[in-house]
Amino acid sequence: MKLRTGLQATFLALAGAAVLAGLVSVALVLQQQEQAQRQILALSQRSMHALASQRLLLRGEAVSAQVADALVNPLYYFDLESVGAAIGNVLRQPDVSYVIVYDADGNIVHDGSRDLERFGQRMDDPFALEVVAATAQHMQSDGKLLDVSMPIRIGDQRLGGVRIGYSLATAKQDEDAMVAAMQARLDEIARRHLIAVGLLLVVLVGLGALVAALLQRRLVRPVRQLAGAAQQIESGNYDVVVPADDRGDEIGDLVRAFDRMRDSIARHDRDIRRMAYTDSLTGLANRLALRESLDQRLLAMQGAAGRVALLFADVDDFKRVNDTLGHDAGDEALIQFTARIDAAVREFDVADALLARFGGDEFVVLLQLPDGDGADLRKVAGQLATRLVEEVARPIEVEGRRVFLGISIGITLFPDDATSAAMLLKNGDIAMYQAKLAGKNGHRFYSLAMDQAVERRMHMEHELRGAWERGELSLAYQPVMRMEDRTLVGVEALLRWQHPEFGSVAPPVFIDVAEQSGLIDVIGPQVLHAACVDTQAWQQRFPAAADLFVAVNVSPRQLRGAAFASEVEAALRESGLSPRHLHLELTETAVIGDEARIGQLLNALRTLGVKIWLDDFGTGFSGLSHLRRVPVDGVKIDRSFVADVLRDPDDLALTTAIISMAHSIGITVVAEGVEKEGQFEVLRDRGCDLGQGFWLGVPMTAREFDALLG
Structure with missing residues (x-):
């Protein structure tokens, strides 16, 4: 049996003899x-x-x-x-x-x-x-x-x-440099001291040289070869040749294990790169791959002519698919959209075009035209965006149901709009947001005015913070009349903002800012409390208002908050208002996607005595279906139907049907936007219970409402 001398034993024996002396x-x-x-x-x-x-x-x-x-x-x-x-x-x-x-x-x-x-x-x-x-x-x-x-x-x-x-x-660093200088000086002194000690070590030189030569041949040289191969592998060169070694000691085992490890790393690197740069659902490039590609292209064009267009696309109302059909159906819809978008991009045959899934239902198309290409990049990007809008607008089949969606696209150009990848992505997102504001299912090119609009929105959000405490926000109250005899039965609380710089800000503008920024979580409870306090005061001071109710609008964000029920109870308790005199108005969009939880919340409020009204009724895509799933006490017919009841037979028929249907299931019907006597008479004749609008009463301050009651 051949004895094997281990490298470690050989090294320890030789080094021990030298070191001991x-x-x-x-x-x-x-x-x-x-x-x-x-x-x-x-x-x-x-x-x-x-x-x-x-x-x-x-x-x-x-x-x-x-x-x-x-x-x-x-x-x-x-x-x-x-x-x-x-x-x-x-x-x-x-x-x-x-x-x-x-x-x-x-x-x-x-x-x-x-x-x-x-x-x-x-x-x-x-x-x-x-x-x-x-x-x-x-x-x-x-x-x-x-x-x-x-x-x-x-x-x-x-x-x-x-x-x-x-x-x-x-x-x-300065301190370390000074310490290093002193260390160097001390080392110099030490070196002079070591001269004497060196005489004692001369006898070890010969032994050290012998040990070094042996280590060089048996240990250092193969380790250096492995280190060089490791550096090549670290830089991404997995084809490096590892020197073969048939030695029977640990170094031989190490060389062979290193060669197997190189093959394994190369295989895992290919798998990791595929996972890191590819979207698992659609197979497209992902956000990381897009960003690296964009950075590389912009870097390559520094000092050279070249143009890049970035199309930032977001599928409109895609959350509706997930909420109504489930996330599996949403994934299937995304796969179908991906195939359509990819086919549209390929139709334009732009070299090096990159399609990536940026996240969720967002896609980015990167178009690059080299110097000398006669095509107008702006025109090509606009044509591609138009084609994408047409493709996505076509219905798709998901789990046996036809789904209609759209796509909003923002387009930004390099170097016209920005010179960095981060700014291009930001500008594309801004332009896409403007496309959504313009009605969705279309595209918009980025412009400086869009940036300014975002700045104005941020400024408005900043000014909205603390506006209630500064007295800029106030409540106006619009009368709600019983249609049968035009008797005042209630009011709707309407939020108004009188800004010292902006003047009177339209409610849809600042309320949208409040909802998007989360400020509605602060303003909403303040509005609810103030409306309850004013209504309780009217009931106590005026006999005609003894049974007056107040209707307060609730945003979807408030309704989904965990503290909403406690905020309602606190407003009623602190104001002393009876729960039956508080009506909460919510839209269909506030309910969609979470009917079970919101239904439980509304049932609890109704048990307390609070009334629930469904606002803007008839405009939601789900129609009347929510009346079967969400407990409500009344519906408010949207003003768009009331406006045309005198001249549009379809709107008149629909309004009549809503009133009949609501009465058949025992809920109250309120018509908003009653601006003419003829509208009032038609709605009254068809049995509409309550109404509000400028013909019945304009919004007024609490003091003006005092005069009306007095």
Whole structure:
């Protein structure tokens, strides 16, 4: 039996003989020298750290005070451009990580960025609480950053403040450099000391040379070959040749295992790349693949002519498929849409066109025309968008049902609209959103005006925050009359916004902003409480209003909130209003997709005594079906039907049918938008229970309604 000498045993035997002789001679000398070096370095490092910290603190005090003085007038006049210019000079200084200008409430006014990405946001970092509370210059540090804040005042009024964050990394680098220099000096001294010790090690040189030669041949050379192969594999070259080795020791085993590992890594890399860059449902390129491809194309075109068009597409109302047919049906619909979109893109035969699924029901088409191509990229992109709209508009069969959907497309061009991938994607998303606002199922090219519209929307959202507390938001009340005898029986609470800059803002505009931003979660309970308080006051003060009810509109977001039921109960309890005098109005879209949970919520409110009305009835795609699944006490016929009852037989027939159907199942019918006497008479003759509109009574303030009741 052939004995195998292990590499580890051979190495340990040779190294042990060499090391043992050297350690006996130098152990005591090295130990004493190392201890002295550590003590000297520790003392020096503490001194240098104290000096560097003191210098940075003095610099922070001076710069923050100077910047605070420079920002008094710009912040007072809210001159963001001047604020940005002032803090831009500071941001360019070394060691400065950030400069933040904030108002007296701790909201960010300027963060030095070009797009003011954090404008209006509350400072929420660990330093923020002390910064806002500080009345004088204040410094904080967490070991990595030094935060220096300085209040900005004009007279006794505090306008806000400025924060400058200094990175301690550079100071640490200077400190390390000085320590390294001292270390080098100590090493030089140590080297002189080691000359004497070196005489003792001469006898080991011969043994060391023999050991080194043996290790080089038996260990170092094959390991270096493996290291070179590993570097090639790390760079993505999986075809590198691993040197064959038939040795019977551990090195031979390592070389053979490395060769098998290379094959396994190559196989897994192919699988991972396929999964990382491909959408699993549609087989298209995914978001990551699109972004990398876009970055590479833009980089390749730097300094060279070339054009890129990006079509950002979103399937309209796709959530409706998932909510009504289920997510499996939604996946099937997406696969069919993908096939149609892909076929349309291929029809245009644009070289290197890329179709990617950006996420959910969003798709992106990337078109590139090289320099010298005579085609008009804008025209090609518009024609492709038109073709995509036509293709997606055709109905598809999903689980035996025909589904009709549309697609909204935003188009942006490089280099006309943007020069970076992030900006192109942002612009495409903005243009797509504008296509949806324009009625969906169409396309829009990006323009600077769209960006400005987004900025205006953000400004409106900022102004809407706190508008109720500032007294800008108020309630108007429109009378609801009994059609039989034109008796006042109730009011509908309508939210109004009178802004000092915008003037009177249309309710659909600011309510949409409130819902999109989530502010409706704050404003909604305030409106509900105020309406209940006013109605209770009218009932107590005026005999004619003893049984008056108030109708309050509820947004889909409010209805889906976990705290909605408790908010209704709190408004009734705090105002003293009887639940039967509160009517909640909701639209069909607020119910779609979650009928079971919302049905339970509405049943609980009805058990409490609150009345539920279905608003804008007849306009939803589900028609009258929700009356069977959602408990309601009444329906409000949409004003679009009421407007044409005198001249359109179809609208008259539909209105009559709604009234008959509602009465047959015992629910109340309210007609909104009664603007003419003829409309009133037709609706009254057909048995409509209640009505509201300018002919019956215009919206009025609470004080004006007092006069009406008095």
